Amino acid sequence: MKVLIGVTGSISSYKTPDLIRKIRAKNIDVEIVLSRGAEKFVGKTSFEGLIGKKVYSDLWEDPMSHIHLERSCDLIVVCPTTAHFISKLNSGLADDLLSNIILAKKSKVLLIPSMNTNMWNNAAIRKNISDLKKRGFSFMDPEEGSLACGEEGLGRLPDLEMILYEILFHLSDKSFEKKSVLVTAGPTQEFIDDVRFFSNPSTGNMGFSFALNAWLKGADVTLIAGPGTPRSPEGIRRIDVTSSEEMKDSIEGSYDYGFFTAAVTDFSFRTRKEGKPSKDDWFKEDVYLKKSPDILETKYKICGKVIGFSVYSEDSSLNAAKKVFKKGADYVITNNSSNCFGKKDTDVEFFDASLSSTEFKNVDKMILAEKILNIIGDKND
Numbered sequence: 001m002k003v004l005i006g007v008t009g010s011i012s013s014y015k016t017p018d019l020i021r022k023i024r025a026k027n028i029d030v031e032i033v034l035s036r037g038a039e040k041f042v043g044k045t046s047f048e049g050l051i052g053k054k055v056y057s058d059l060w061e062d063p064m065s066h067i068h069l070e071r072s073c074d075l076i077v078v079c080p081t082t083a084h085f086i087s088k089l090n091s092g093l094a095d096d097l098l099s100n101i102i103l104a105k106k107s108k109v110l111l112i113p114s115m116n117t118n119m120w121n122n123a124a125i126r127k128n129i130s131d132l133k134k135r136g137f138s139f140m141d142p143e144e145g146s147l148a149c150g151e152e153g154l155g156r157l158p159d160l161e162m163i164l165y166e167i168l169f170h171l172s173d174k175s176f177e178k179k180s181v182l183v184t185a186g187p188t189q190e191f192i193d194d195v196r197f198f199s200n201p202s203t204g205n206m207g208f209s210f211a212l213n214a215w216l217k218g219a220d221v222t223l224i225a226g227p228g229t230p231r232s233p234e235g236i237r238r239i240d241v242t243s244s245e246e247m248k249d250s251i252e253g254s255y256d257y258g259f260f261t262a263a264v265t266d267f268s269f270r271t272r273k274e275g276k277p278s279k280d281d282w283f284k285e286d287v288y289l290k291k292s293p294d295i296l297e298t299k300y301k302i303c304g305k306v307i308g309f310s311v312y313s314e315d316s317s318l319n320a321a322k323k324v325f326k327k328g329a330d331y332v333i334t335n336n337s338s339n340c341f342g343k344k345d346t347d348v349e350f351f352d353a354s355l356s357s358t359e360f361k362n363v364d365k366m367i368l369a370e371k372i373l374n375i376i377g378d379k380n381d
């Protein structure tokens with residue numbers, strides 16, 4: 001997999017080297033082409049040092065680079081894209097290497113604009129963006145916030161992690177296209193008063209990895225996210241919840257697949273007090289617990305295929321899996337409690353309905369999610 005990264009002369013181009021590091025960390029090769037404007041902001045040497053090979057900018061240096069450079073790439077990403085470059089592309093001007101490459105392109109192009117809010121809202125730029133979209137160019141819109149010029153508004157380069165996901169989206173297979181996927185993620189928090197709660201160490205990374213990978217593969221994803229679940233791309237429909245009751249109530253509709261990864265706190269408090277009663281007040285009375293709703297058991301019927309998750313400690317993984325199958329799961333992933341919460345890598349066992357299992361040892365949760373989605377996708381074709 002290879003991406004051609006174009007950089008144009010925006011103040012936010014100092015962020016592009018960091019984006020390139022993230023892209024390369026996903027084992028994606030890059031070629032880099034700078035516009036004349038970009039060279040005023042970040043020097044070629046910085047980019048060359050980063051990728052250990054030549055970075056291009058001069059149209060005349062290598063006469064056929066405007067054709068050859070792009071042909072081996074799967075995607076062109078221009079990050080950041082200036083107002084000027086957008087306008088140049090729309091009118092077909094080709095006065096530097098990067099604009100020539102895009103005129104002569106065969107691959108898809110993703111433009112990531114960043115500019116002052118008034119530039120972004122300028123009628124000429126709005127029209128050029130709208131025309132380019134009609135011609136098949138993809139855009140990732142800027143974010144709102146404080147801008148380098150000191151003003152506030154729309155125009156900031158999106159968060160680099162979100163840009164990375166957008167790039168991966170353009171590169172991924174779409175084997176889950178037209179499939180709807182529900183994912184529950186993270187812990188739940190059960191409050192005893194307005195400031196104290198009961199929970200568990202889940203970070204939401206497992207659920208996030210499934211939601212993200214299903215989205216990358218083209219699925220229509222709904223993520224029911226407990227507290228702390230990582231930020232997800234705009235393309236994922238997300239409902240943030242706190243308690244197990246809220247999580248249950250927010251799950252509606254019907255889905256082709258349901259990944260019930262959330263570490264739902266098994267019990268909650270029978271009563272909740274207002275405010276922050278003193279410690280002494282709490283010690284004057286007994287505290288009673290009640291069972292939290294079992295989300296998989298109550299909701300499995302709305303999903304065509306149900307993937308249950310279980311964390312066990314004393315039991316065997318097989319017994320842990322059997323319990324989840326009884327609740328209505330079609331597949332079960334078991335985690336030993338000693339190696340799951342808060343870790344990037346995990347050990348899991350994946351069981352199908354015949355109780356045959358596959359072990360994944362020390363596997364990154366992102367890679368695990370992709371592998372499991374591939375297995376489940378193939379089994380249901």
Ligand SMILES: Cc1cc2nc3c(=O)[nH]c(=O)nc-3n(C[C@H](O)[C@H](O)[C@H](O)COP(=O)(O)O)c2cc1C
Pocket residue numbers: 007008009010011012035036037038081082083084085114115116119
């Ligand atoms: C300090 C400074 C910051 C700039 N930041 C931006 C920016 O964020 N977005 C933008 O569209 N143009 C910005 N510009 C204007 C572009 O650099 C200018 O339009 C240039 O011609 C772009 O050339 P290029 O598109 O070939 O890179 C900035 C200019 C200066 C001097």
